[in-house]
Amino acid sequence: MPDHYRVEACVTNAHFCFPVPESEQILLDTVRKLAGEFAAVAAEYDERAEIAVGHLDSLHHAGVNRAVLPAAVGGGGLSYLGFGQLVRILAAADPSTATIWTMHTGAGVALAELTFQTRGAFFAEEFLAGKRFANALSEPASGNRFLAPQQDAVARGSDWTLSGAKRFVSGAEIADYLLVNARVDGVPTFFGVVPDETVTVIPIWDTLGLRATRSQLLEFHDTVLPAEFRGRAPGPGDFAVIPAGLPGISLGIADAALAALIAHAQSRIILDRPLSHQQWVQHEVADVQAKLAAAHALYEQALWQADHGIPLFFPTLDRAKYLANKVAVEVAQLGVRIGGASGYLKRSPIQRHLRDAEAGQLMAYSTEVLASSMGAEVLGVE
Ligand SMILES: Cc1cc2nc3c(=O)[nH]c(=O)nc-3n(C[C@H](O)[C@H](O)[C@H](O)COP(=O)(O)OP(=O)(O)OC[C@H]3O[C@@H](n4cnc5c(N)ncnc54)[C@H](O)[C@@H]3O)c2cc1C
Structure with a gap:
């Protein structure tokens, strides 16, 4: 080495x-x-x-x-x-x-x-310089396919305008710049947008989990999509931040959930013995920990492939996200069982990990969308 x-x-x-x-x-x-x-x-x-x-x-x-x-x-x-x-x-x-x-x-x-x-x-x-950026990509009509905008930009002089909505924009309220996509002549096209008075925040974000992301709904009213801020389509060689980051979010939540359940199992004494000494707890923990270790390993493999320019890294990242999203929920659910009613209290981190873990599956591409593409690929379905 x-x-x-x-x-x-x-x-x-x-x-x-x-x-x-x-x-x-x-x-x-x-x-x-x-x-x-x-x-x-x-x-x-x-x-x-x-x-x-x-x-x-x-x-x-x-x-x-x-x-x-x-x-x-x-x-x-x-x-x-x-x-x-x-x-x-x-x-x-x-x-x-x-x-x-x-x-x-x-x-x-x-x-x-x-x-x-x-x-x-x-x-x-x-x-x-420290300016803040946010992704305004998901649309009400695009479902989970956030790279397939259904809203058309309207030509105005050399620029375009957008009227419509983007939803679940994490950090929208503090953003200096938005990455926005819309169809130009039917083709998904990316723009940098400075949010001005034509962009309204609709405060819908009162959620179960990931509450502090404040991923709000944005309404656009004839917002200018400037030609000078028009970008090309993403392609090979671009740093794939979001696909590479999303599995890591779920794995981090899973790590925290596992740590919380271990701490509880070690400190909770039932009939003179720590909960960690009960056999069912050991077996269940072994099961989720092994799955979590496998998810981390798959994620590491995808990242290694990406660093070495191996194009297969995207399918591996898809699988890593799918697995990480599901494992995070499994670990967090076990935490609730091991935590009992004390883990269910608001002051316990155990309940927060479960709420946060659920969000990983929803963020695009969701586990359902990933399962569709992975399953079709494995089965050779076009
Ligand atoms: C915490 C959080 C942060 C987010 N941050 C951002 C952000 O910063 N920027 C941004 O642009 N978006 C963001 N999103 C949006 C996210 O990435 C999804 O695009 C969005 O959540 C999809 O809409 P929906 O959840 O209402 O699900 P829906 O699209 O209504 O889906 C409902 C169900 O249908 C399934 N489904 C949807 N489309 C398909 C399909 N094509 N094929 C098969 N099944 C499908 C879903 O998996 C789900 O089970 C965020 C979401 C969350 C939860």
């Missing part, structure tokens, strides 16, 4: 991680320290359904945004393996912050890359 690599017990010691370069480990160590602070207040932000803006600022000042921007557009060019560890560390501590940051990064990196030939340098500079 080269000298500049060191093996790190990644998020927990219960699963394998490919090593990442020393420089990335230093960043990850900083993020681990911040994550400890985020975890201490995650429940309060969740309760208030408030975006932890200070957490996002701390991440920016720690150099996380610079690190994740690809080198080709002026950033640090973090590896996929490093990115995957980062998202899991954040999600285990505070999954809402992890989700907003992943969405912010996805939109910022995409705008820098997709407009590379025109205004890419501008978006990269804004991203490095």
